[in-house]
Amino acid sequence: MPQSTTRVDELLATPLFADVDERLLEGVRKEAAITDGTFAWAPGVARREGFVRFVDVEAGAAIVVQGDLATELFVVLQGRVEAVQARPRRSPHTHKKYGPGEWFGEVSAHSHHPALATFRAVQATRLAALEARLLTQLYNEDDEFKQRIDAGYLDQLGLHLRASSLCKDLDDEAVATLQLGAELLTVDEDDVVARAGDRADAVFLVRAGAIACRAGDGPTARVLAFYKGNATFGEHAITAEGATWPATFQAITRTALVKIERAQWNKLSAPAHSGLVRAANRLVGSDDVDAALHGGAQDIGTRSLLDELHVMVERESVKGGRALVIDRGKCVRCNMCVESCVAVHDDHVPRLSKVGTAVVTDEVLVTACYHCEVPQCMLSCDYAAIRRDPQGRIRFEYDNCVGCAGCIDGCPYGVIRLVEPAPPAPPPPTFLQTLPLIGRLFGAAPAPAVAPADPDGKPRTVGAGGKLNPVNGKTVKCDLCAGLPFEACVYNCPTTAITRRQPQSLFARGSDRA
Amino acid sequence: MNLGLYRSRVAFVTLAVVALFLGWQFANGTPFGSRDHGNAALLLTSGWLAVLAYVALALYAVRRAAHRLRLSPEFAWRAKLPALEQAQSALTELQNRIVRQEIAGKVAIRREAQRILRRFGVQRVLAVAIEPHPAAVGLSRLVVGPREPLGRLAVWLQAHIWLGIAAALLVWFHGGLRTASTMGLLLNVLSYAVIGTGLVGAALWTFGPTWLTRAERELSVEKTWALQQYYPRKVQAVAAAIRDADETTAQKLRRDLATLTGQQELVRQEARRLSVLREALRIWRLVHVPGSILLLALVCIHVLAIWYY
Numbered sequence: 001m002p003q004s005t006t007r008v009d010e011l012l013a014t015p016l017f018a019d020v021d022e023r024l025l026e027g028v029r030k031e032a033a034i035t036d037g038t039f040a041w042a043p044g045v046a047r048r049e050g051f052v053r054f055v056d057v058e059a060g061a062a063i064v065v066q067g068d069l070a071t072e073l074f075v076v077l078q079g080r081v082e083a084v085q086a087r088p089r090r091s092p093h094t095h096k097k098y099g100p101g102e103w104f105g106e107v108s109a110h111s112h113h114p115a116l117a118t119f120r121a122v123q124a125t126r127l128a129a130l131e132a133r134l135l136t137q138l139y140n141e142d143d144e145f146k147q148r149i150d151a152g153y154l155d156q157l158g159l160h161l162r163a164s165s166l167c168k169d170l171d172d173e174a175v176a177t178l179q180l181g182a183e184l185l186t187v188d189e190d191d192v193v194a195r196a197g198d199r200a201d202a203v204f205l206v207r208a209g210a211i212a213c214r215a216g217d218g219p220t221a222r223v224l225a226f227y228k229g230n231a232t233f234g235e236h237a238i239t240a241e242g243a244t245w246p247a248t249f250q251a252i253t254r255t256a257l258v259k260i261e262r263a264q265w266n267k268l269s270a271p272a273h274s275g276l277v278r279a280a281n282r283l284v285g286s287d288d289v290d291a292a293l294h295g296g297a298q299d300i301g302t303r304s305l306l307d308e309l310h311v312m313v314e315r316e317s318v319k320g321g322r323a324l325v326i327d328r329g330k331c332v333r334c335n336m337c338v339e340s341c342v343a344v345h346d347d348h349v350p351r352l353s354k355v356g357t358a359v360v361t362d363e364v365l366v367t368a369c370y371h372c373e374v375p376q377c378m379l380s381c382d383y384a385a386i387r388r389d390p391q392g393r394i395r396f397e398y399d400n401c402v403g404c405a406g407c408i409d410g411c412p413y414g415v416i417r418l419v420e421p422a423p424p425a426p427p428p429p430t431f432l433q434t435l436p437l438i439g440r441l442f443g444a445a446p447a448p449a450v451a452p453a454d455p456d457g458k459p460r461t462v463g464a465g466g467k468l469n470p471v472n473g474k475t476v477k478c479d480l481c482a483g484l485p486f487e488a489c490v491y492n493c494p495t496t497a498i499t500r501r502q503p504q505s506l507f508a509r510g511s512d513r514a
Numbered sequence: 515m516n517l518g519l520y521r522s523r524v525a526f527v528t529l530a531v532v533a534l535f536l537g538w539q540f541a542n543g544t545p546f547g548s549r550d551h552g553n554a555a556l557l558l559t560s561g562w563l564a565v566l567a568y569v570a571l572a573l574y575a576v577r578r579a580a581h582r583l584r585l586s587p588e589f590a591w592r593a594k595l596p597a598l599e600q601a602q603s604a605l606t607e608l609q610n611r612i613v614r615q616e617i618a619g620k621v622a623i624r625r626e627a628q629r630i631l632r633r634f635g636v637q638r639v640l641a642v643a644i645e646p647h648p649a650a651v652g653l654s655r656l657v658v659g660p661r662e663p664l665g666r667l668a669v670w671l672q673a674h675i676w677l678g679i680a681a682a683l684l685v686w687f688h689g690g691l692r693t694a695s696t697m698g699l700l701l702n703v704l705s706y707a708v709i710g711t712g713l714v715g716a717a718l719w720t721f722g723p724t725w726l727t728r729a730e731r732e733l734s735v736e737k738t739w740a741l742q743q744y745y746p747r748k749v750q751a752v753a754a755a756i757r758d759a760d761e762t763t764a765q766k767l768r769r770d771l772a773t774l775t776g777q778q779e780l781v782r783q784e785a786r787r788l789s790v791l792r793e794a795l796r797i798w799r800l801v802h803v804p805g806s807i808l809l810l811a812l813v814c815i816h817v818l819a820i821w822y823y
Binding site: 278328329330331332333334336339340343344362389395481482483484485486487488490491492493494495496497 | 515516518519578581582583584588589591592593594595596598599602638639640660661662663666667668670671718719722723724726727730735792795796
């Protein structure tokens, strides 16, 4: 009997596969046989790797390292595995120990999220690893399997919540409170999750799939944003009681969501709740923190981010609202625009590329971000690392960016680039540590949080959200010099060759050459 | 032609100052640069004004370098993104109030906008202008943009050009092209070398971009760089293919190789021609920048010497 047959029987005997449809179990056996090389391929059929593999790891070895892009569900067959989550500015959190028959890795495999903890073998361990495609098939086609994965997921939800932009600063107690009231739901393609005008009473976290946020109906409907794995929506429910949904949220594919009702958020302690409201306000762009904290009922539908975006889109002020244009008839090729762009970014990577489309003889439409009406980059991002701000600008959430380069492929204008990750900056020293000469007496500046394990034996630092930096690199695009009182390229051009202008002026004779 | 370089309010100041000095000079009836006692006030005034003009001229270079080195004060005014976004959100709400006609009048709107900027601590970063609404008569529209506290570099350059012209004339009124002393000779020569190269630079920056754009219409310098990297690889690949090919194919490949090397040479010549054109736009700075530094040093010595003696 081949070894894979023994092992796959061992796998299928675990509680996770109890009462699962025999047809699906046969599929698992087939995948194990493919991996083992014992599967009899029909002539002419292209061969591929199997979706099930068996791994033996020694005691102390890391199976999955926090921050890595893990795409497998692991089932422990023998031995024991420990999950430890490294957190910025806090000691590592030992999440759980897994014994035979238990599983881990479903959060990352399901939502394409980088691993949320480091999983290390405590003793010599044998594991079965199921590839994400097989997991998805089992999850979608067998209710028993789905229920068990969901129950396990609820147990891991704390790890996932801490990785979201909304909850990344919450303490363990607050996360545990939210975990208790979380409800998992799955919606099919075109199902409406929330309809414009209805009362917003819950926050949703997207586990897998995608949600489109649309304003208007029928042919006039416009996509304002996309929400994919790890993104949250409905923060209005936290910021203001009685708020209504300002737009319709509809699934564009079969989508798994976590729903946490407003009542559950209200159970958080006062400091946790106020921190949460601040985070939510930042995400929705609301300005009235006090009113939100004290429950001032108001229809935020008139002032929300989405409403504002709708107005901006209607006025065509989002897509190419003010395009970056180089008038080559004025440009003396001094390169001051690029040098200024380098100067304002800490990583010294210019966001400006002078290559662009020539719209009229001497004028070039620079390939900087157009902040598109339908942001394809946002749709391509699986990590909730791209969002719109209240002015309609598309911004990167660098805490969430893993450098997967999905947005680069998604951007129709090719304005996004991947750069090498900068070495992580150490946390700032305390006041006493900055004192001249005697500062050292108060200890060295705190080192960056270090992940507990790494297969290469190299320490890796933890960024906000509990993810490891660097992963693959960082995507960059024009950020309009956010936060600074100028747009560096325009501000520092000595001949006014580079300007932001209304696109229609490009085609008008005697246009407004500023 | 880039005439925007000369569009500056400083031009009026320059013309007024120069007209004043011309009038004064003619009223005095003394020759330019005369050291007569009756001419002392004019000499001192023109001298000090020339020094001020030189300092203002140098500030353009300081402003330019400070930004590149991140020493410019605006870098310290960076606002936190959440505050910026909340302010923008509140300004959008103010715009909605304007549309709903709950607030009217430029003064009231400006005051409210300023209050919002102060509330979120972004008054140093954002500026709000109030314009007539394009879609509704009688309504106003808020235009939010970066504050640009030091003004655009282009404005500084425009002022730099006019102040340079003013400095040339002030030096003439002050020194009258005197070359009797070594210091006088050095100051005059350096002044006119620096100002002269500056004027050449201004002329080049006025006409140069048009010439360069016309010359680069078929092939830009950047493209020639890319092609110069491409051709050697391609030539190498064809040469390798010739070695492994049979005689018939090799003959065809040799023709391709000849075409390729011909194109490579054409691109090399074009790259050289365009690079020379580009360099011509900045060659004047070889004299202008070091000359300016030396001139400023000599002016300081001149002022101290006059003060002392």
